[in-house]
Amino acid sequence: MKLIAKTLAGLEEVLASELKALNAQKIQVLKRAVSFEGDKALMYRANLELRTALRILMPIKTCFVSNEGQLYNAVQQIDWSQYMGIKDTLAIDATTNSEFFTHSKYVALKSKDAIVDRFRREKGRRPSVDVYNPTLRINIHIFKKECTISLDASGESLHKRGYRVDSVDAPINEVLAAGLIQLSGWKKDRCFIDPMCGSGTILIEAATWACNRPPQLNRTRFGFKKWKDYDQELWEKVQEEAKAKIKPFEYGLYGFDKDFKSRRTAQHNAAAAGLEEIVSIERKPFEKLEAPEAEGVIIMNPPYDERLVKDDIEAFYTMIGDRLKQAFSGYDAWVISSNMDALKSIGLRASKKIALFNGALECKFQHYELYSGSKRK
Numbered sequence: 068m069k070l071i072a073k074t075l076a077g078l079e080e081v082l083a084s085e086l087k088a089l090n091a092q093k094i095q096v097l098k099r100a101v102s103f104e105g106d107k108a109l110m111y112r113a114n115l116e117l118r119t120a121l122r123i124l125m126p127i128k129t130c131f132v133s134n135e136g137q138l139y140n141a142v143q144q145i146d147w148s149q150y151m152g153i154k155d156t157l158a159i160d161a162t163t164n165s166e167f168f169t170h171s172k173y174v175a176l177k178s179k180d181a182i183v184d185r186f187r188r189e190k191g192r193r194p195s196v197d198v199y200n201p202t203l204r205i206n207i208h209i210f211k212k213e214c215t216i217s218l219d220a221s222g223e224s225l226h227k228r229g230y231r232v233d234s235v236d237a238p239i240n241e242v243l244a245a246g247l248i249q250l251s252g253w254k255k256d257r258c259f260i261d262p263m264c265g266s267g268t269i270l271i272e273a274a275t276w277a278c279n280r281p282p283q284l285n286r287t288r289f290g291f292k293k294w295k296d297y298d299q300e301l302w303e304k305v306q307e308e309a310k311a312k313i314k315p316f317e318y319g320l321y322g323f324d325k326d327f328k329s330r331r332t333a334q335h336n337a338a339a340a341g342l343e344e345i346v347s348i349e350r351k352p353f354e355k356l357e358a359p360e361a362e363g364v365i366i367m368n369p370p371y372d373e374r375l376v377k378d379d380i381e382a383f384y385t386m387i388g389d390r391l392k393q394a395f396s397g398y399d400a401w402v403i404s405s406n407m408d409a410l411k412s413i414g415l416r417a418s419k420k421i422a423l424f425n426g427a428l429e430c431k432f433q434h435y436e437l438y439s440g441s442k443r444k
């Protein structure tokens with residue numbers, strides 16, 4: 068079957084390589100998505116194991132529409148009773164990038180009318196809408212005139228891993244955190260540090276990646292589990308296969324934050340992820356942090372002075388640069404920030420700059436090689 072994995076802008080290539088590792092076929096990079104082909108087992112595996120996917124969609128129809136009547140007809144022509152009954156509930160997500168359809172909510176409404184009208188005509192009754200926990204989540208995507216109607220195999224977005232039981236201000240999205248780790252090129256051959264870990268998202272994603280733990284190990288709700296063709300035995304097999312790949316990690320996984328509440332929050336979340344034995348989380352300001360091991364990878368998401376306000380942001384980033392240089396030689400450090408002036412104040416030469424979005428904020432993810440003396444071969 069043809070499938071589409073949606074992701075965040077800038078993570079498409081990372082997602083494509085994750086799909087390659089899962090043996091997906093006909094992988095094609097799209098805008099904020101990757102299309103691929105595979106069987107039902109792969110669809111289950113994609114939901115369980117992909118770290119940088121937001122949701123997995125199964126297209127059931129592609130057509131061309133340029134007005135609401137054509138959209139209504141196209142949706143109504145589908146035999147929806149294959150996928151749901153009148154006692155089931157539905158929800159529709161719509162995204163549009165089209166001069167013919169400018170309001171995605173209206174597209175969702177028209178499509179919902181088409182489905183329930185068909186049920187009413189054929190069965191005399193109609194299914195209800197449940198936007199939070201529907202039996203069937205349907206996705207309508209319109210690009211110019213091309214309309215793709217898909218079933219949402221994930222249901223809730225896959226960034227909801229189930230471990231964020233507690234939060235701080237400005238936490239990073241789990242999918243973005245997983246993307247940063249893979250973009251950093253960390254080979255799991257050295258320790259990992261998030262020195263400003265907040266609620267622990269980047270550290271937790273790093274720890275699950277380091278141990279090959281499927282990111283959705285603890286999640287029980289998936290859209291495909293409510294589908295008529297759900298295969299419990301196959302799902303269990305896919306889970307067992309993924310669990311068999313889990314392995315211990317021999318280097319340290321460290322989170323630090325200057326804030327008491329952040330430390331506690333990160334510890335709660337790490338425990339909810341079942342990682343409390345594997346990660347170390349301490350309260351310490353970066354100004355005083357010493358490198359815990361001789362070499363490693365640092366990924367940090369400092370305040371940008373946007374969602375988290377910070378006095379004298381440039382002096383703060385200068386401190387980050389100074390500390391990295393003084394205490395972390397032998398490390399590869401990566402900093403993500405939307406504050407371009409502040410990033411300049413780090414005062415180190417970035418060997419790589421990757422454009423990404425943290426929510427609506429346009430960011431740069433910058434790499435600093437902190438090798439002492441001559442560069443490592």
Ligand SMILES: C[S@@+](CC[C@H](N)C(=O)[O-])C[C@H]1O[C@@H](n2cnc3c(N)ncnc32)[C@H](O)[C@@H]1O
Nearest residue numbers: 238239263264265266268324325326352353368
């Ligand atoms: C944008 S938040 C990080 C959010 C985190 N990535 C998450 O997912 O929850 C920035 C964090 O930097 C911490 N911080 C600010 N100044 C610090 C300093 N001097 N040393 C260590 N941590 C600091 C804050 O307490 C805050 O938790």
